[in-house]
Amino acid sequence: NAGVTQTPKFQVLKTGQSMTLQCAQDMNHEYMSWYRQDPGMGLRLIHYSVGAGITDQGEVPNGYNVSRSTTEDFPLRLLSAAPSQTSVYFCASRKGEKLFFGSGTQLSVL
Amino acid sequence: QKEVEQDPGPLSVPEGAIVSLNCTYSNSAFQYFMWYRQYSRKGPELLMYTYSSGNKEDGRFTAQVDKSSKYISLFIRDSQPSDSATYLCAMRMSAGTASKLTFGTGTRLQVTL
Numbered sequence: 001n002a003g004v005t006q007t008p009k010f011q012v013l014k015t016g017q018s019m020t021l022q023c024a025q026d027m028n029h030e031y032m033s034w035y036r037q038d039p040g041m042g043l044r045l046i047h048y049s050v051g052a053g054i055t056d057q058g059e060v061p062n063g064y065n066v067s068r069s070t071t072e073d074f075p076l077r078l079l080s081a082a083p084s085q086t087s088v089y090f091c092a093s094r095k096g097e098k099l100f101f102g103s104g105t106q107l108s109v110l
Numbered sequence: 111q112k113e114v115e116q117d118p119g120p121l122s123v124p125e126g127a128i129v130s131l132n133c134t135y136s137n138s139a140f141q142y143f144m145w146y147r148q149y150s151r152k153g154p155e156l157l158m159y160t161y162s163s164g165n166k167e168d169g170r171f172t173a174q175v176d177k178s179s180k181y182i183s184l185f186i187r188d189s190q191p192s193d194s195a196t197y198l199c200a201m202r203m204s205a206g207t208a209s210k211l212t213f214g215t216g217t218r219l220q221v222t223l
Binding site: 004040041042043044045058059090092097098099101102103104 | 116152159205210213
């Protein structure tokens with residue numbers, strides 16, 4: 001049972017580059033979300049989706065885009081990477097009150 | 111001021127000790143309270159979930175909520191080296207799907223032999 005799978009695990013970008021962080025879940029959860037985790041800031045919600053075709057902004061959406069074409073996949077796109085987007089990114093799906101997190105993507109923007 | 115405050119630690123205890131981890135919050139509308147455990151370089155995993163005030167016990171873990179003081183605690187009895195991790199408190203106002211989950215910054219716990 002894979003749960004929530006994130007790729008890549010590590011990524012280094014130059015300022016201005018774009019990239020997509022991949023997230024897939026095999027638990028048939030309707031709710032999926034993206035968080036970033038920064039020292040001293042805790043986990044902050046970037047975007048979330050309550051089902052295929054439905055997305056909404058979280059607490060810190062600027063500079064990120066998402067789409068949800070299937071129940072399984074919820075990719076996060078960085079349009080033009082900035083050093084302020086250096087962080088650890090977690091994808092999570094949810095059933096009831098329980099969030100299931102992936103193992104994270106460590107992103108550095110130089 | 112952050113909505114949820116949590117001492118970052120690190121907290122170092124010997125094996126077998128009772129550990130107390132705490133969070134305070136400012137929003138009295140929070141009703142659902144959770145504790146997540148996060149091992150190094152891993153995603154958080156749900157440890158305990160409680161609704162409103164009171165205690166909940168699961169094995170060596172007890173979660174306690176005091177809404178009058180806006181204070182929640184996680185107690186770990188007979189702590190083990192495998193409990194070494196960062197513990198994140200989290201809370202939300204309602205059970206709705208779109209209800210935002212607010213996390214504390216986490217307390218790093220080290221249990222030594």
